Amino acid sequence: MSDDHDHHAPIEGGDEISEFDVLETAIRELAIEKGLFSAEDHRRFMEWAEGIGPHGGSRLVARAWLDPHFKQRLLADGTETSKEIGIDWLDPTGTGTPSDFTYFYVLENTPAVHNVIVCTLCSCYPRPVLGQAPEWYKTPHYRRRVxxxxxxxxxxxxxxxxxxxxxxxxxxxxKSRFMVLPMRPAGTEGWSEDQLAAIVTRDTMIGVAVPRADWNADRAPTEVRS
Amino acid sequence: MRRFQIGDRVSVRDATTLFHHRTQSYVRGRTGLVVEHRPEWLIPEDEAWQRDDGRVEPFYVVRFRQVDLWPNYTGLESDTVETEVAEGWLVPAAEETTS
Incomplete structure (x- = not known):
């Protein structure tokens, strides 16, 4: 074989670029040329938007588990109640970016109903509270099958x-974006908001998993299994 | 004035889908239950053309039984799908066939 000096698998599809990629690049370069924003503005925004993560959602769930009044407000008006933990769906663009829209509804799991979210048409996701969607969430495979x-x-x-x-x-x-409010698992009695938030992982708020007292996504799975 | 109230049974029109509409093929021609009201929003048919002063309609959350959507659904009778539908896509549920 000829791969003595090359232990990496070839990157497949690296040269492919979609029409939307071309469009985005063209508009971005025009906007920079016109002075609407700078390349560094754009980089900073992307760095921020891509770094959000699911911690806001975890906080919402943990607080809802501890405070029935907060839960009531969260279920009644997700967008407004997000502000209580410092997430403004209108910030910074006025249109809910890094999400597309600002109608946010929280779906409560109960012993009788298990909720799971999808966007069959594209990849809509509650980005202000969960960050960027996982790759699988955006695939036609998940979207059409779930x-x-x-x-x-x-x-x-x-x-x-x-x-x-x-x-x-x-x-x-x-226009709406959704997040699942999972059920609080047994074995978490007396826990603090921080302890509870740690076990509310991204997937439990999409609805493809349920939280467990002995699991959080900050630990490597092998560490737990031993 | 909203045409439909929570608890109403509604059918999604199986209308033309030449342009942008966001009404999934799997709900068109199907019957479900209005479970929530949403605000009045610019409909996708106009929003797609950036007609910000275009037509605005009340939206509804409609809950469908999975067994009503898919032939040979393999889950349970109780399973459901909820999605949002603009008023213009909805009509009162047709006379239901007895199952």
């Missing part, structure tokens, strides 16, 4: 829901 075979898809993520639990898929096809 709406058609939700129990099978959840099982592929390791989540087996018993009969008696209604699986409710939420397709964010219009």
């Amino acid at each position: 709406v058609r075979w939700p129990r099978e898809v959840l099982a592929e993520f390791g989540l087996h829901l018993p009969p008696g639990v209604e699986v409710r898929v939420h397709d964010s096809n219009q």
Whole structure:
């Protein structure tokens, strides 16, 4: 073989560029040329937007578990209540960027109903509270299958829901963005908001997993398994 | 004035989809239940052309039973899908066939 000096797998598709990529690059370069914003402005925005992560969502859930009044407000008006933890869906662009829109609804899991979110038309996701969507969330594979075979898809993520639990898929096809409020797991009695927030991982707020007292996403899985 | 109230059974029109509309094929021609009201929003048909002063309609969250959407649905009878539909896409549920 001729790969003695090359231990890396070839990067496939690295040269491919979509029409949307071309469009974005063209508009960005024109905007920079016209002085609407600078290249550094753009870089800073992307660095911020791509670094948001799911911690805002975790905070919302943990506080809702501890404070019934907060939970009530969160379920009644997600956009407004997000401000209580410092997330303004209108900031910084006035149109909810880094999300597209500013109608945010929180979906409460109960012993009878398990919620899971998808965008079958594109990849709508509650970015101000969960950050950028995971790659799989944006794939046609997830999008077309979770709406058609939700129990099978959840099982592929390791989540087996018993009969008696209604699986409710939420397709964010219009202006609203959704996040799941999972149920507080047993074994977390007396925990602080920080302790609780740590176990509310991204996937539990998408609805493809449920939180566990003995698991959080900051630990490497192997560390826990031993 | 909203045409539909929470609890109403509605059918999604199986209308032409020549331009941008955001009404999924899997709900067109299907019947579900209005479970929530959403605000009045600019409809995608006009928003797609950046007609910011275009047509505004009340939106609804409609809940469909999975077994009503897919042939041979393999989950449980209780499973559902919720999605948002503009009023113009909805009509009162047709006379239901007895199952």
